[in-house]
Every structure is written in structure tokens, then in C-alpha cells.
Amino acid sequence: MKKIDVLEFNGGYYNIGFAQGRMLTNSKHYHNMLSGIKENLNLEQNTNEIKSTLNYFCPKLLDQLNGLREGMNYSEDEVLRLFGGYDMPILEMGCTSFITSDYYVRNYDFSPLIYDGSFVIQRHNKDNWTCGNAELMVGMLDGMNHNGLTCGLHFVNNDLHKKGFIGSTIVRIVLEMCKNVEEAIDLLKELPHAASYNYSLVDRNGNFAVFEASPDKTNVHREKESLSCVNMFHTDKMKCYNQANVDSSLDRVKALSHMSKSQRPVREVHKWFSDQTSPVFYTDYENFFGTLHTVSYVPKFNKIILTAPGNEPQEFIL
Numbered sequence: 001m002k003k004i005d006v007l008e009f010n011g012g013y014y015n016i017g018f019a020q021g022r023m024l025t026n027s028k029h030y031h032n033m034l035s036g037i038k039e040n041l042n043l044e045q046n047t048n049e050i051k052s053t054l055n056y057f058c059p060k061l062l063d064q065l066n067g068l069r070e071g072m073n074y075s076e077d078e079v080l081r082l083f084g085g086y087d088m089p090i091l092e093m094g095c096t097s098f099i100t101s102d103y104y105v106r107n108y109d110f111s112p113l114i115y116d117g118s119f120v121i122q123r124h125n126k127d128n129w130t131c132g133n134a135e136l137m138v139g140m141l142d143g144m145n146h147n148g149l150t151c152g153l154h155f156v157n158n159d160l161h162k163k164g165f166i167g168s169t170i171v172r173i174v175l176e177m178c179k180n181v182e183e184a185i186d187l188l189k190e191l192p193h194a195a196s197y198n199y200s201l202v203d204r205n206g207n208f209a210v211f212e213a214s215p216d217k218t219n220v221h222r223e224k225e226s227l228s229c230v231n232m233f234h235t236d237k238m239k240c241y242n243q244a245n246v247d248s249s250l251d252r253v254k255a256l257s258h259m260s261k262s263q264r265p266v267r268e269v270h271k272w273f274s275d276q277t278s279p280v281f282y283t284d285y286e287n288f289f290g291t292l293h294t295v296s297y298v299p300k301f302n303k304i305i306l307t308a309p310g311n312e313p314q315e316f317i318l
């Protein structure tokens with residue numbers, strides 16, 4: 001698998017959106033992804049509702065979509081339906097995270113056919129930035145902001161699908177609007193959730209939690225030393241929303257159990273996650289369950305370690 005592209009954009013939200021739109025227009029990979037989405041998904045959302053909901057929760061993201069529209073020469077309706085992340089069909093994906101007060105390590109599992117392969121850094125000025133592994137450029141599968149808040153998504157179930165935001169848009173909104181874990185939890189309680197997801201969180205002060213969200217109910221899961229997060233709800237009050245078969249998630253929780261006792265440094269944990277023989281690394285790419293990236297965030301130092309399968313890690317500090 002090819003090395004993940006690290007893309008940096010600078011300026012206001014509209015200007016960044018415009019630059020991203022021009023880039024998408026000239027990218028064969030994104031052209032194929034967008035064509036597949038248009039052909040296979042029934043995108044007939046109410047665009048006025050998308051605009052009003054985004055404007056209420058994250059107007060900055062709406063500014064970026066306006067720039068994206070200009071850069072791609074798309075209609076407003078088309079951009080809102082494709083990139084707004086609201087009331088959209090949802091595909092199942094796998095994710096595994098291990099979180100301590102010092103770092104956050106994560107594998108993302110899906111298909112390379114529907115994967116940006118881009119780590120996007122958005123700098124609005126020296127002290128205002130967000131970064132993360134992108135989904136359709138605007139959304140984020142995981143990421144960190146200039147305050148050190150880190151967030152990632154973990155699909156749980158799509159049976160109880162309702163009108164609301166998809167997971168990658170929720171991650172992006174959290175990173176744009178929140179400074180720490182407690183602010184993120186408060187916002188996650190308010191946001192409309194389209195499906196059942198875990199959101200794993202850590203901040204620069206060493207606070208960490210997993211927010212369990214279904215369209216009907218939410219819950220916060222905490223532990224003292226560390227947390228493992230997979231594709232199922234952990235707490236008893238939320239287990240009723242899990243899929244019938246959670247064997248893969250249970251296997252990963254068991255494999256991660258020794259991590260909480262060993263207090264290993266982040267580079268060692270990252271190496272174990274990205275090792276193709278690891279029990280948390282998957283290769284079933286044809287069935288949308290292959291590991292596409294391993295990423296580690298160290299909020300206290302604004303440090304990121306990023307590895308694509310079969311590649312050497314990229315390490316950088318923002």
C-alpha cells in the first residue's frame with residue numbers, strides 16, 4: 001500500500017475549501033471515489049436542513065464547504081449532499097484504539113477503494129490548526145487540534161439509523177469546536193447521531209474517555225489507567241445496541257488487555273499495532289476489513305506517528 005499523503009492547507013476556511021476543491025478536481029482517485037458514491041448511494045437529503053444544522057453546530061465547516069463548491073465547480077446541493085455528512089447512508093468499518101493519559105494509538109480498518117489515503121493539516125494561523133486522517137477531505141476518521149484534543153471514530157451498528165451526522169463529520173466538528181474531553185462530551189451529547197459509534201477521546205491534560213453514542217441514547221465510559229476501544233459498546237446500558245456478532249471486537253479487547261498492565265512507550269505500542277502479524281491488524285481488504293493506517297497522537301507534544309501498511313512510519317510535530 002502506498003505511503004499516506006500528508007497535505008497542508010493554510011488560510012481561512014473558505015480559502016482552504018477552495019484549494020481542496022481544486023485538488024479534488026484534479027485527482028483521479030477522488031474522482032473515482034465520488035463517482036462511485038453518486039452511482040451507488042441514494043443522496044436525496046434536504047439541503048436546507050443540512051445547511052441549517054451545520055450552521056447551528058459548526059458554521060466554520062459550512063464556510064469550508066462553500067469554498068469547496070467554488071473550487072470543484074459543483075452545485076451547492078451536490079456539495080452539501082456529498083460532503084455535508086448529514087443524513088447519509090453509512091458503511092460498516094473497523095477501528096481499534098488504545099488510550100492512556102499520555103498517548104492515543106489507533107488502527108483504521110476498511111477498504112482502500114473508499115479511503116482518502118490523506119492526512120490533512122489545516123492551519124488557520126500559527127496557533128489554530130486541526131489535523132487528521134481525512135474522509136472525503138472534509139471529514140476526519142481521527143485527528144487532533146491545536147489544543148491537544150484527540151478524537152477518533154469506531155463504527156458499532158447501523159440497524160437503528162436515524163437522521164443525523166455521520167461519524168467522520170462528528171469527529172471533525174468535535175475537533176473544530178472543543179478544547180478538551182469534557183467539552184467534547186458535552187457537544188457529543190447534543191449532536192444528532194445517525195448511527196451507533198464509539199468516539200475515543202484524550203486531551204493534553206491527560207483526560208481520556210470513550211463516548212458511546214446511538215441515535216437514541218449515549219453514555220460515557222471511563223477507566224483509571226487506560227482504555228481500549230473497538231467496534232462494540234462496552235457498558236451494560238449500551239450493549240443492547242451492539243451487533244449480534246462481536247467476536248472480532250472481543251478478540252481485539254483480549255489482545256489489548258496486556259497493554260493496560262505493561263505501560264509501554266508509544267513507539268512500541270505503535271509498532272505492535274502496525275505489525276501485520278498483530279492480532280489487531282487485519283488484511284481482509286476485499287470484505288472492507290483491512291488495516292489502512294496506524295496512527296499515534298501524543299497531545300502534550302503535538303506529535304503524530306503515521307504508518308501505512310508495508311511502509312516506514314512518518315513522524316512529525318506540529
